[in-house]
Amino acid sequence: MPPPDLRFESHTSDGLWVHQARLAFGDRVLFDDVSLSLPAPGWSCLLGRSGCGKSSLLRMMAGLSVSNDAHLTMVDASHHPFEQRIAWMGQQDLLLPWRRVIDNVQLGAVMRGERADPDRAMALLEKTGLGWAARRYPQTLSGGERARVALARTLYEQAPLVLMDEPFAALDAMTRLDIHARACELLSDRIVLMVTHDPLEALRLGDQLLIMRGSPARIERVLPPEGAPPRDPTTASMSRHHGELLTALTELSA
Amino acid sequence: MTRSLYLPLLRLILATTVLVVLWQLVIFFGAPRYMLPAPLSVMQTLVTQWGLLWHHALVTLGEIVAGFLCGTLLGAGTALVLSRWAFLRSTVLPLLLLTQAIPVFAIAPLLVLWFGYGPGSKIVMATLIIYFPVASTCYDGLRQTQTGWLDLASTMGGSANRQLFYIRLPAALPSLASGLRMAATAAPIGAIIGEWVGSSAGLGYLMLQANGRMQTDLMFAALIMLLVITITLYFTVDRLCRLAMPWQPDHAGRYALLNGEMT
Numbered sequence: 001m002p003p004p005d006l007r008f009e010s011h012t013s014d015g016l017w018v019h020q021a022r023l024a025f026g027d028r029v030l031f032d033d034v035s036l037s038l039p040a041p042g043w044s045c046l047l048g049r050s051g052c053g054k055s056s057l058l059r060m061m062a063g064l065s066v067s068n069d070a071h072l073t074m075v076d077a078s079h080h081p082f083e084q085r086i087a088w089m090g091q092q093d094l095l096l097p098w099r100r101v102i103d104n105v106q107l108g109a110v111m112r113g114e115r116a117d118p119d120r121a122m123a124l125l126e127k128t129g130l131g132w133a134a135r136r137y138p139q140t141l142s143g144g145e146r147a148r149v150a151l152a153r154t155l156y157e158q159a160p161l162v163l164m165d166e167p168f169a170a171l172d173a174m175t176r177l178d179i180h181a182r183a184c185e186l187l188s189d190r191i192v193l194m195v196t197h198d199p200l201e202a203l204r205l206g207d208q209l210l211i212m213r214g215s216p217a218r219i220e221r222v223l224p225p226e227g228a229p230p231r232d233p234t235t236a237s238m239s240r241h242h243g244e245l246l247t248a249l250t251e252l253s254a
Numbered sequence: 255m256t257r258s259l260y261l262p263l264l265r266l267i268l269a270t271t272v273l274v275v276l277w278q279l280v281i282f283f284g285a286p287r288y289m290l291p292a293p294l295s296v297m298q299t300l301v302t303q304w305g306l307l308w309h310h311a312l313v314t315l316g317e318i319v320a321g322f323l324c325g326t327l328l329g330a331g332t333a334l335v336l337s338r339w340a341f342l343r344s345t346v347l348p349l350l351l352l353t354q355a356i357p358v359f360a361i362a363p364l365l366v367l368w369f370g371y372g373p374g375s376k377i378v379m380a381t382l383i384i385y386f387p388v389a390s391t392c393y394d395g396l397r398q399t400q401t402g403w404l405d406l407a408s409t410m411g412g413s414a415n416r417q418l419f420y421i422r423l424p425a426a427l428p429s430l431a432s433g434l435r436m437a438a439t440a441a442p443i444g445a446i447i448g449e450w451v452g453s454s455a456g457l458g459y460l461m462l463q464a465n466g467r468m469q470t471d472l473m474f475a476a477l478i479m480l481l482v483i484t485i486t487l488y489f490t491v492d493r494l495c496r497l498a499m500p501w502q503p504d505h506a507g508r509y510a511l512l513n514g515e516m517t
Contacts, residue, residue: 062409088409090402098424098501110420111412137501157410 014077015040016161016191021072023056030056031217036210040160043184043192043229045202046219047249048212054195055165057212061193062088062163087159087190089167093150095138101125102134105153124152128182144175151183162187164194168201177233180204184230199245203238205229211248222248291471299475306460311479313456317373317445318483321380322437322491328381329388329437330430337396338418354386359447366452376453380444384437391436395429396422428502431495438491442484 021034030053038044048054056066061074063086074082095104102121109116125131128148130141138146147168154162168176184205196202202209207229209222225231225241232238274293281292291299300307332350336343358379369375399422407417449458457476464472496502 059405062405064405064408085411086409088406090405092402094400094402094406096403096421096424098427098499107407107420108410111407111410111416113413113416139501139503163409 015042016082017075018061019073019075021057021060022070023053023060023067024069025067026069029216031212034217034219036219038161038191038193039207040191041189042207043187043194043205044208044210045206046193046195046210046212047197047199047202047245048217049249050197052212052217054212058163058165058193058195061161062086082161084161085157085159087154087157087162089150089154089162089164091166091169093138093143093146093167095146095149095153097137097139099138100134101130101136101138101141101149104138104149105156107153108157121152121156124155125149127155127186128152142175143171144179147171147175147179148182151179151186155186160191162190162192164192166196167194169197176201180230199249200233200238200242203241203245204231204233209245213249288468288470291474295471296474296478299471300478303472303475307457307475307479310455310457310460310476311483313373314376314442314445314449314458314480315483317376317448317456318380318441318487320373320377321444322384322441322487324377325381325384325437325441326388326434329385329433330392332385332389333392333396333426333430334418334423336393337422338414350386350389353382358382358444362447362451366448371452371454375451376445376448376456379448380441383440383444387436387440388430388433391433392426392430395426398429399425427495427499431499434491434495435488438488439484441487442480446480 016038017035018037019035021036022032023030024032034057036044046054046058056070057072059066060070060072076082095101096107099107102118102125103110105121105124106116106118108114122131122134125134128151130145130148130152133141133145133149138149141149150167168179171179180201194202194205203225206224209224211220211222212218213220222245225237277290277293281290287295332346336346362379365378366375369378396418403421403425404417407421412420445456446458446461449456450462453459457480461473461476464470464476
Protein backbone atom coordinates (compact mmCIF):
# COMPACT_ATOMS: atom_id res chain seq x y z
CA MET A 1 0.00 0.00 0.00
CA PRO A 2 1.48 3.38 -0.94
CA PRO A 3 1.83 5.93 1.85
CA PRO A 4 -0.94 8.57 1.87
CA ASP A 5 -0.14 11.71 -0.07
CA LEU A 6 0.38 14.52 2.41
CA ARG A 7 1.64 17.05 -0.08
CA PHE A 8 -0.32 20.19 -0.28
CA GLU A 9 -1.06 21.97 -3.52
CA SER A 10 -1.58 25.66 -3.08
CA HIS A 11 -3.64 27.50 -5.63
CA THR A 12 -2.91 30.90 -4.17
CA SER A 13 0.83 31.03 -4.56
CA ASP A 14 0.98 34.82 -4.57
CA GLY A 15 -0.88 35.69 -1.43
CA LEU A 16 -4.21 36.94 -0.35
CA TRP A 17 -5.69 40.40 0.00
CA VAL A 18 -8.45 41.57 2.30
CA HIS A 19 -10.15 44.77 1.17
CA GLN A 20 -12.74 47.17 2.53
CA ALA A 21 -13.23 45.40 5.80
CA ARG A 22 -15.90 47.10 7.85
CA LEU A 23 -17.36 46.19 11.21
CA ALA A 24 -19.82 48.18 13.26
CA PHE A 25 -22.22 47.48 16.07
CA GLY A 26 -24.94 50.07 15.64
CA ASP A 27 -23.27 53.51 15.82
CA ARG A 28 -19.99 52.12 17.09
CA VAL A 29 -17.63 51.57 14.18
CA LEU A 30 -14.76 49.26 15.12
CA PHE A 31 -13.08 49.54 11.75
CA ASP A 32 -13.95 50.74 8.29
CA ASP A 33 -12.17 50.35 4.95
CA VAL A 34 -9.33 48.34 6.45
CA SER A 35 -7.15 46.27 4.17
CA LEU A 36 -4.31 43.85 4.68
CA SER A 37 -2.27 41.47 2.58
CA LEU A 38 -1.08 38.04 3.58
CA PRO A 39 1.97 36.52 1.86
CA ALA A 40 1.73 32.95 0.59
CA PRO A 41 3.13 30.89 2.02
CA GLY A 42 3.71 32.81 5.22
CA TRP A 43 2.73 33.37 8.79
CA SER A 44 1.13 36.69 9.73
CA CYS A 45 0.45 37.62 13.33
CA LEU A 46 -2.27 40.10 14.20
CA LEU A 47 -1.75 41.95 17.48
CA GLY A 48 -3.78 44.55 19.28
CA ARG A 49 -5.48 45.38 22.52
CA SER A 50 -8.54 43.39 23.44
CA GLY A 51 -11.72 44.81 22.03
CA CYS A 52 -10.05 46.39 18.97
CA GLY A 53 -11.85 43.95 16.70
CA LYS A 54 -9.02 41.63 15.66
CA SER A 55 -10.86 38.45 16.61
CA SER A 56 -13.95 39.75 14.84
CA LEU A 57 -11.91 40.42 11.69
CA LEU A 58 -10.67 36.85 11.82
CA ARG A 59 -14.21 35.53 12.27
CA MET A 60 -15.38 37.61 9.32
CA MET A 61 -12.64 36.11 7.16
CA ALA A 62 -13.81 32.65 8.27
CA GLY A 63 -17.37 33.49 7.29
CA LEU A 64 -18.64 33.31 10.86
CA SER A 65 -21.33 35.65 12.09
CA VAL A 66 -20.14 38.76 13.91
CA SER A 67 -22.59 41.60 13.38
CA ASN A 68 -25.25 42.63 10.86
CA ASP A 69 -22.98 45.47 9.81
CA ALA A 70 -19.90 43.48 8.85
CA HIS A 71 -18.39 43.17 5.41
CA LEU A 72 -15.13 42.39 3.64
CA THR A 73 -13.83 41.08 0.35
CA MET A 74 -11.02 38.57 -0.02
CA VAL A 75 -9.17 38.27 -3.34
CA ASP A 76 -6.16 36.36 -4.62
CA ALA A 77 -3.28 37.74 -6.69
CA SER A 78 -5.32 37.71 -9.91
CA HIS A 79 -8.13 39.67 -8.19
CA HIS A 80 -10.47 36.70 -8.18
CA PRO A 81 -12.59 36.30 -5.09
CA PHE A 82 -11.02 33.85 -2.65
CA GLU A 83 -13.44 30.96 -2.35
CA GLN A 84 -11.23 28.15 -1.17
CA ARG A 85 -11.40 26.14 1.94
CA ILE A 86 -10.48 27.68 5.28
CA ALA A 87 -9.12 25.86 8.30
CA TRP A 88 -10.07 27.31 11.68
CA MET A 89 -8.33 27.01 15.02
CA GLY A 90 -10.25 28.57 17.86
CA GLN A 91 -9.30 29.72 21.33
CA GLN A 92 -9.74 26.21 22.70
CA ASP A 93 -8.69 23.01 20.98
CA LEU A 94 -12.42 22.32 20.32
CA LEU A 95 -11.95 18.56 20.32
CA LEU A 96 -15.27 16.71 20.55
CA PRO A 97 -15.16 14.52 23.70
CA TRP A 98 -17.34 11.79 22.14
CA ARG A 99 -15.09 11.24 19.11
CA ARG A 100 -11.82 9.38 19.36
CA VAL A 101 -8.69 11.33 18.48
CA ILE A 102 -8.55 10.02 14.89
CA ASP A 103 -12.26 10.75 14.40
CA ASN A 104 -11.69 14.28 15.61
CA VAL A 105 -8.96 14.70 13.01
CA GLN A 106 -11.40 13.55 10.29
CA LEU A 107 -14.27 15.73 11.49
CA GLY A 108 -14.11 17.94 8.40
CA ALA A 109 -14.89 14.99 6.11
CA VAL A 110 -17.91 14.05 8.22
CA MET A 111 -19.13 17.65 8.20
CA ARG A 112 -18.94 17.87 4.42
CA GLY A 113 -20.44 14.41 3.96
CA GLU A 114 -17.25 13.18 2.30
CA ARG A 115 -15.62 9.82 2.68
CA ALA A 116 -13.09 10.04 5.50
CA ASP A 117 -9.47 9.11 4.82
CA PRO A 118 -8.18 7.30 7.94
CA ASP A 119 -4.75 6.66 6.40
CA ARG A 120 -4.14 10.36 5.88
CA ALA A 121 -5.51 11.20 9.35
CA MET A 122 -3.22 8.58 10.86
CA ALA A 123 -0.21 9.89 8.94
CA LEU A 124 -0.94 13.42 10.20
CA LEU A 125 -1.18 12.15 13.76
CA GLU A 126 2.18 10.42 13.32
CA LYS A 127 3.59 13.73 12.08
CA THR A 128 2.41 15.53 15.21
CA GLY A 129 3.84 12.67 17.30
CA LEU A 130 0.47 11.32 18.40
CA GLY A 131 0.10 8.12 16.39
CA TRP A 132 -0.11 6.17 19.65
CA ALA A 133 -3.17 8.16 20.77
CA ALA A 134 -5.37 7.64 17.68
CA ARG A 135 -7.89 5.38 19.41
CA ARG A 136 -7.98 7.36 22.65
CA TYR A 137 -10.61 9.85 23.75
CA PRO A 138 -9.33 13.44 23.83
CA GLN A 139 -9.94 13.95 27.55
CA THR A 140 -7.32 11.31 28.34
CA LEU A 141 -4.66 13.57 26.75
CA SER A 142 -2.73 16.51 28.17
CA GLY A 143 -3.29 20.10 27.03
CA GLY A 144 -0.24 20.03 24.77
CA GLU A 145 -1.26 16.73 23.19
CA ARG A 146 -4.76 18.04 22.58
CA ALA A 147 -3.31 21.11 20.87
CA ARG A 148 -1.33 18.79 18.60
CA VAL A 149 -4.51 16.85 17.74
CA ALA A 150 -6.15 20.18 16.87
CA LEU A 151 -3.16 20.91 14.66
CA ALA A 152 -3.55 17.55 12.89
CA ARG A 153 -7.26 18.29 12.38
CA THR A 154 -6.33 21.67 10.88
CA LEU A 155 -3.85 20.01 8.50
CA TYR A 156 -6.44 17.40 7.49
CA GLU A 157 -8.54 20.19 6.00
CA GLN A 158 -5.94 20.78 3.25
CA ALA A 159 -6.98 24.42 3.26
CA PRO A 160 -4.67 27.05 1.78
CA LEU A 161 -5.72 29.57 4.41
CA VAL A 162 -5.43 28.81 8.14
CA LEU A 163 -7.07 31.23 10.57
CA MET A 164 -6.07 30.99 14.23
CA ASP A 165 -7.62 32.83 17.14
CA GLU A 166 -5.15 32.61 20.02
CA PRO A 167 -4.96 28.85 19.62
CA PHE A 168 -2.16 28.30 22.13
CA ALA A 169 -3.19 30.84 24.78
CA ALA A 170 -4.22 28.19 27.31
CA LEU A 171 -0.92 26.27 27.19
CA ASP A 172 2.00 26.68 29.56
CA ALA A 173 5.18 28.32 28.28
CA MET A 174 7.19 25.15 27.68
CA THR A 175 4.37 23.34 25.87
CA ARG A 176 3.80 26.45 23.81
CA LEU A 177 7.41 26.59 22.63
CA ASP A 178 7.10 22.96 21.50
CA ILE A 179 3.82 23.44 19.62
CA HIS A 180 5.21 26.63 17.99
CA ALA A 181 8.03 24.65 16.45
CA ARG A 182 5.70 21.90 15.22
CA ALA A 183 3.08 24.29 13.85
CA CYS A 184 5.74 26.39 12.15
CA GLU A 185 7.11 23.35 10.33
CA LEU A 186 3.79 21.70 9.46
CA LEU A 187 2.06 24.88 8.28
CA SER A 188 5.03 26.25 6.33
CA ASP A 189 3.23 25.85 2.99
CA ARG A 190 0.03 27.70 3.97
CA ILE A 191 -1.15 31.23 4.45
CA VAL A 192 -1.55 31.57 8.21
CA LEU A 193 -3.18 34.45 10.02
CA MET A 194 -2.93 34.19 13.78
CA VAL A 195 -4.51 36.54 16.29
CA THR A 196 -2.47 36.64 19.48
CA HIS A 197 -2.18 38.64 22.69
CA ASP A 198 1.38 37.53 23.22
CA PRO A 199 4.00 39.76 21.51
CA LEU A 200 6.67 37.14 22.04
CA GLU A 201 4.59 34.50 20.26
CA ALA A 202 4.15 36.89 17.33
CA LEU A 203 7.89 37.66 17.21
CA ARG A 204 8.73 33.97 17.33
CA LEU A 205 6.43 32.89 14.52
CA GLY A 206 5.59 35.87 12.32
CA ASP A 207 6.86 36.45 8.80
CA GLN A 208 4.80 39.57 9.07
CA LEU A 209 3.51 41.39 12.14
CA LEU A 210 0.28 43.34 11.92
CA ILE A 211 -0.78 45.74 14.64
CA MET A 212 -4.38 46.81 14.85
CA ARG A 213 -4.89 50.11 16.64
CA GLY A 214 -6.91 53.27 16.84
CA SER A 215 -10.61 53.96 16.78
CA PRO A 216 -11.82 53.19 14.18
CA ALA A 217 -8.95 50.73 13.94
CA ARG A 218 -6.20 50.69 11.30
CA ILE A 219 -3.72 47.96 10.57
CA GLU A 220 0.00 48.73 10.49
CA ARG A 221 2.79 46.45 9.40
CA VAL A 222 5.81 45.96 11.60
CA LEU A 223 8.99 44.28 10.41
CA PRO A 224 9.73 41.01 12.16
CA PRO A 225 13.14 40.25 13.70
CA GLU A 226 15.81 38.84 11.38
CA GLY A 227 16.01 35.07 10.93
CA ALA A 228 13.53 32.43 9.94
CA PRO A 229 10.73 31.34 12.28
CA PRO A 230 10.50 29.71 14.73
CA ARG A 231 12.97 32.18 16.23
CA ASP A 232 14.82 31.52 19.44
CA PRO A 233 13.06 33.64 22.08
CA THR A 234 16.17 33.96 24.25
CA THR A 235 18.37 36.10 21.98
CA ALA A 236 19.15 39.77 22.67
CA SER A 237 17.58 40.81 19.38
CA MET A 238 14.32 39.17 20.38
CA SER A 239 14.26 40.98 23.73
CA ARG A 240 14.86 44.30 21.97
CA HIS A 241 12.02 43.65 19.51
CA HIS A 242 9.82 42.48 22.36
CA GLY A 243 10.41 45.76 24.18
CA GLU A 244 9.68 47.83 21.09
CA LEU A 245 6.52 45.89 20.31
CA LEU A 246 5.25 46.25 23.88
CA THR A 247 5.83 50.00 23.72
CA ALA A 248 4.00 50.18 20.41
CA LEU A 249 1.08 48.20 21.81
CA THR A 250 0.76 50.30 24.96
CA GLU A 251 0.92 53.55 22.97
CA LEU A 252 -2.22 52.60 21.09
CA SER A 253 -4.51 53.65 23.87
CA ALA A 254 -3.31 57.24 23.51
CA MET B 255 -14.92 -0.72 38.86
CA THR B 256 -15.96 -3.59 41.12
CA ARG B 257 -15.34 -1.43 44.15
CA SER B 258 -17.50 1.40 42.89
CA LEU B 259 -20.27 -1.14 42.23
CA TYR B 260 -20.26 -3.10 45.47
CA LEU B 261 -19.67 -0.33 47.97
CA PRO B 262 -22.92 1.54 47.16
CA LEU B 263 -24.76 -1.79 46.96
CA LEU B 264 -23.53 -2.62 50.45
CA ARG B 265 -24.78 0.76 51.63
CA LEU B 266 -28.18 0.08 50.07
CA ILE B 267 -28.44 -3.29 51.84
CA LEU B 268 -27.41 -1.67 55.12
CA ALA B 269 -30.00 1.10 54.76
CA THR B 270 -32.72 -1.45 53.91
CA THR B 271 -31.83 -3.54 56.95
CA VAL B 272 -32.07 -0.51 59.22
CA LEU B 273 -35.48 0.33 57.74
CA VAL B 274 -36.78 -3.23 58.23
CA VAL B 275 -35.56 -3.23 61.85
CA LEU B 276 -37.32 0.10 62.47
CA TRP B 277 -40.45 -1.33 60.85
CA GLN B 278 -40.33 -4.35 63.14
CA LEU B 279 -39.83 -2.07 66.16
CA VAL B 280 -42.97 -0.09 65.31
CA ILE B 281 -44.90 -3.39 65.17
CA PHE B 282 -43.32 -4.42 68.47
CA PHE B 283 -44.59 -1.26 70.15
CA GLY B 284 -48.12 -2.08 69.16
CA ALA B 285 -49.09 -0.82 65.70
CA PRO B 286 -52.24 -2.78 64.74
CA ARG B 287 -51.73 -5.49 62.11
CA TYR B 288 -54.46 -4.19 59.78
CA MET B 289 -52.58 -0.88 59.51
CA LEU B 290 -49.02 -2.12 59.33
CA PRO B 291 -48.26 -5.78 58.65
CA ALA B 292 -45.09 -7.33 60.06
CA PRO B 293 -42.13 -7.60 57.66
CA LEU B 294 -42.21 -11.38 57.99
CA SER B 295 -45.89 -11.71 57.03
CA VAL B 296 -45.24 -9.48 53.97
CA MET B 297 -42.42 -11.85 53.04
CA GLN B 298 -44.76 -14.80 53.46
CA THR B 299 -47.37 -13.16 51.23
CA LEU B 300 -44.69 -12.48 48.64
CA VAL B 301 -43.97 -16.22 48.54
CA THR B 302 -47.48 -17.66 48.82
CA GLN B 303 -49.12 -15.15 46.45
CA TRP B 304 -46.18 -15.06 44.05
CA GLY B 305 -48.24 -16.21 41.06
CA LEU B 306 -50.81 -13.46 41.53
CA LEU B 307 -48.20 -10.77 42.19
CA TRP B 308 -46.09 -11.81 39.23
CA HIS B 309 -49.10 -11.75 36.89
CA HIS B 310 -50.04 -8.20 37.88
CA ALA B 311 -46.43 -7.02 38.03
CA LEU B 312 -45.92 -8.10 34.41
CA VAL B 313 -48.95 -6.03 33.33
CA THR B 314 -47.65 -2.93 35.14
CA LEU B 315 -44.09 -3.47 33.91
CA GLY B 316 -45.35 -3.63 30.32
CA GLU B 317 -47.25 -0.37 30.76
CA ILE B 318 -44.28 1.38 32.37
CA VAL B 319 -41.78 0.28 29.73
CA ALA B 320 -44.14 1.14 26.85
CA GLY B 321 -44.89 4.54 28.42
CA PHE B 322 -41.21 5.18 29.01
CA LEU B 323 -40.31 4.38 25.40
CA CYS B 324 -43.18 6.45 23.94
CA GLY B 325 -42.45 9.41 26.23
CA THR B 326 -38.73 9.28 25.44
CA LEU B 327 -39.26 9.10 21.68
CA LEU B 328 -41.87 11.87 21.71
CA GLY B 329 -39.90 14.07 24.10
CA ALA B 330 -36.56 13.73 22.34
CA GLY B 331 -38.29 14.09 18.96
CA THR B 332 -39.95 17.31 20.05
CA ALA B 333 -36.61 18.67 21.28
CA LEU B 334 -34.91 17.81 17.97
CA VAL B 335 -37.66 19.42 15.88
CA LEU B 336 -37.70 22.54 18.07
CA SER B 337 -33.96 23.06 17.85
CA ARG B 338 -33.81 22.39 14.11
CA TRP B 339 -36.68 24.66 13.04
CA ALA B 340 -36.56 27.84 15.08
CA PHE B 341 -39.88 29.21 13.78
CA LEU B 342 -41.77 26.39 15.51
CA ARG B 343 -40.56 27.47 18.94
CA SER B 344 -43.03 30.31 19.48
CA THR B 345 -46.00 27.99 18.84
CA VAL B 346 -44.78 24.69 20.25
CA LEU B 347 -43.08 25.86 23.46
CA PRO B 348 -46.30 27.22 25.06
CA LEU B 349 -48.03 23.96 24.10
CA LEU B 350 -45.22 22.04 25.76
CA LEU B 351 -45.69 24.07 28.92
CA LEU B 352 -49.43 23.43 28.74
CA THR B 353 -48.89 19.66 28.94
CA GLN B 354 -47.10 20.33 32.21
CA ALA B 355 -49.57 22.88 33.56
CA ILE B 356 -52.48 20.40 33.53
CA PRO B 357 -51.89 17.79 36.26
CA VAL B 358 -52.08 14.38 34.60
CA PHE B 359 -53.91 13.11 37.69
CA ALA B 360 -56.72 15.55 36.96
CA ILE B 361 -57.32 14.17 33.49
CA ALA B 362 -56.74 10.54 34.43
CA PRO B 363 -60.49 9.67 34.41
CA LEU B 364 -60.78 11.30 30.99
CA LEU B 365 -57.86 9.27 29.67
CA VAL B 366 -59.47 6.06 30.90
CA LEU B 367 -62.67 7.10 29.13
CA TRP B 368 -60.77 7.78 25.90
CA PHE B 369 -58.27 4.95 25.89
CA GLY B 370 -60.18 2.28 27.76
CA TYR B 371 -59.72 0.07 30.81
CA GLY B 372 -56.85 -1.80 29.21
CA PRO B 373 -53.14 -0.88 29.17
CA GLY B 374 -53.69 1.89 26.59
CA SER B 375 -54.77 4.58 29.05
CA LYS B 376 -51.92 3.69 31.45
CA ILE B 377 -49.32 3.93 28.70
CA VAL B 378 -50.69 7.33 27.69
CA MET B 379 -50.57 8.45 31.31
CA ALA B 380 -46.95 7.36 31.81
CA THR B 381 -46.04 8.95 28.46
CA LEU B 382 -47.62 12.27 29.46
CA ILE B 383 -45.86 12.31 32.83
CA ILE B 384 -42.37 11.88 31.40
CA TYR B 385 -42.87 13.77 28.13
CA PHE B 386 -42.10 17.21 29.56
CA PRO B 387 -38.98 16.37 31.61
CA VAL B 388 -37.50 14.48 28.65
CA ALA B 389 -38.37 17.17 26.11
CA SER B 390 -37.12 20.06 28.24
CA THR B 391 -33.84 18.48 29.36
CA CYS B 392 -33.08 17.34 25.82
CA TYR B 393 -34.01 20.73 24.36
CA ASP B 394 -31.82 22.54 26.90
CA GLY B 395 -28.96 20.20 26.05
CA LEU B 396 -29.37 20.86 22.34
CA ARG B 397 -29.41 24.62 22.87
CA GLN B 398 -26.34 24.80 25.09
CA THR B 399 -23.82 23.44 22.62
CA GLN B 400 -20.45 25.08 23.02
CA THR B 401 -20.41 27.80 20.34
CA GLY B 402 -16.77 27.07 19.48
CA TRP B 403 -17.75 23.59 18.23
CA LEU B 404 -20.46 25.06 16.00
CA ASP B 405 -18.05 27.70 14.65
CA LEU B 406 -15.54 24.99 13.81
CA ALA B 407 -18.23 22.85 12.17
CA SER B 408 -19.46 25.70 10.03
CA THR B 409 -15.95 26.66 8.84
CA MET B 410 -15.65 22.99 7.81
CA GLY B 411 -18.74 23.44 5.68
CA GLY B 412 -21.13 21.44 7.89
CA SER B 413 -24.81 21.82 7.01
CA ALA B 414 -27.38 22.57 9.73
CA ASN B 415 -28.52 18.93 9.70
CA ARG B 416 -25.00 17.55 10.03
CA GLN B 417 -24.23 20.00 12.83
CA LEU B 418 -27.40 18.85 14.61
CA PHE B 419 -26.64 15.14 14.34
CA TYR B 420 -22.86 15.11 14.70
CA ILE B 421 -22.31 17.98 17.15
CA ARG B 422 -25.41 19.19 18.97
CA LEU B 423 -27.08 15.82 19.55
CA PRO B 424 -24.03 14.04 21.03
CA ALA B 425 -23.31 17.18 23.08
CA ALA B 426 -26.86 17.00 24.46
CA LEU B 427 -26.64 13.33 25.47
CA PRO B 428 -25.58 13.99 29.09
CA SER B 429 -28.60 16.30 29.56
CA LEU B 430 -30.88 13.79 27.87
CA ALA B 431 -29.51 11.06 30.14
CA SER B 432 -30.40 13.01 33.29
CA GLY B 433 -33.88 13.55 31.85
CA LEU B 434 -34.22 9.81 31.21
CA ARG B 435 -33.14 8.94 34.75
CA MET B 436 -35.80 11.30 36.03
CA ALA B 437 -38.30 9.70 33.66
CA ALA B 438 -37.45 6.20 34.88
CA THR B 439 -38.67 7.10 38.36
CA ALA B 440 -41.69 9.09 37.12
CA ALA B 441 -43.11 6.66 34.55
CA PRO B 442 -44.31 4.13 37.21
CA ILE B 443 -46.36 6.90 38.87
CA GLY B 444 -48.30 7.38 35.65
CA ALA B 445 -49.00 3.69 35.22
CA ILE B 446 -50.16 3.21 38.83
CA ILE B 447 -52.43 6.29 38.80
CA GLY B 448 -53.96 4.97 35.59
CA GLU B 449 -54.60 1.61 37.21
CA TRP B 450 -56.21 3.22 40.26
CA VAL B 451 -58.65 5.20 38.15
CA GLY B 452 -59.88 2.20 36.22
CA SER B 453 -58.41 -1.16 35.34
CA SER B 454 -58.83 -4.89 35.70
CA ALA B 455 -55.17 -5.83 36.07
CA GLY B 456 -51.84 -4.47 37.29
CA LEU B 457 -50.18 -3.73 40.64
CA GLY B 458 -52.27 -0.58 41.15
CA TYR B 459 -55.44 -2.60 40.66
CA LEU B 460 -54.17 -5.29 43.01
CA MET B 461 -53.33 -2.70 45.68
CA LEU B 462 -56.81 -1.18 45.52
CA GLN B 463 -58.39 -4.64 45.80
CA ALA B 464 -56.15 -5.60 48.71
CA ASN B 465 -56.84 -2.31 50.43
CA GLY B 466 -60.60 -2.84 50.11
CA ARG B 467 -60.31 -6.26 51.74
CA MET B 468 -57.97 -5.09 54.51
CA GLN B 469 -55.21 -7.33 53.10
CA THR B 470 -52.46 -4.89 54.01
CA ASP B 471 -49.79 -7.57 53.73
CA LEU B 472 -50.74 -8.15 50.08
CA MET B 473 -50.72 -4.40 49.53
CA PHE B 474 -47.22 -4.15 50.93
CA ALA B 475 -46.11 -7.09 48.83
CA ALA B 476 -47.43 -5.32 45.71
CA LEU B 477 -45.65 -2.17 46.81
CA ILE B 478 -42.38 -4.07 47.08
CA MET B 479 -42.87 -5.46 43.58
CA LEU B 480 -43.39 -1.91 42.30
CA LEU B 481 -40.30 -0.75 44.15
CA VAL B 482 -38.19 -3.47 42.55
CA ILE B 483 -39.56 -2.59 39.08
CA THR B 484 -38.79 1.11 39.52
CA ILE B 485 -35.29 0.55 40.87
CA THR B 486 -34.49 -1.99 38.15
CA LEU B 487 -35.75 0.42 35.49
CA TYR B 488 -33.65 3.25 36.94
CA PHE B 489 -30.46 1.22 36.92
CA THR B 490 -31.12 -0.24 33.48
CA VAL B 491 -31.62 3.26 32.08
CA ASP B 492 -28.56 4.52 33.93
CA ARG B 493 -26.46 1.66 32.58
CA LEU B 494 -27.71 2.12 28.99
CA CYS B 495 -27.01 5.86 29.16
CA ARG B 496 -23.45 5.12 30.25
CA LEU B 497 -23.01 2.57 27.47
CA ALA B 498 -24.19 5.20 24.99
CA MET B 499 -21.52 7.62 26.26
CA PRO B 500 -18.30 5.60 26.52
CA TRP B 501 -16.25 8.79 26.49
CA GLN B 502 -17.63 9.94 29.85
CA PRO B 503 -15.25 9.24 32.74
CA ASP B 504 -16.38 6.08 34.48
CA HIS B 505 -16.40 7.27 38.06
CA ALA B 506 -18.20 10.60 37.70
CA GLY B 507 -21.82 10.24 38.68
CA ARG B 508 -21.78 6.45 38.54
CA TYR B 509 -24.66 5.15 40.61
CA ALA B 510 -25.26 8.74 41.56
CA LEU B 511 -28.51 7.82 43.31
CA LEU B 512 -26.86 5.25 45.53
CA ASN B 513 -24.03 7.60 46.35
CA GLY B 514 -26.58 9.99 47.72
CA GLU B 515 -26.79 12.54 44.91
CA MET B 516 -29.95 12.49 42.88
CA THR B 517 -29.17 13.53 39.32
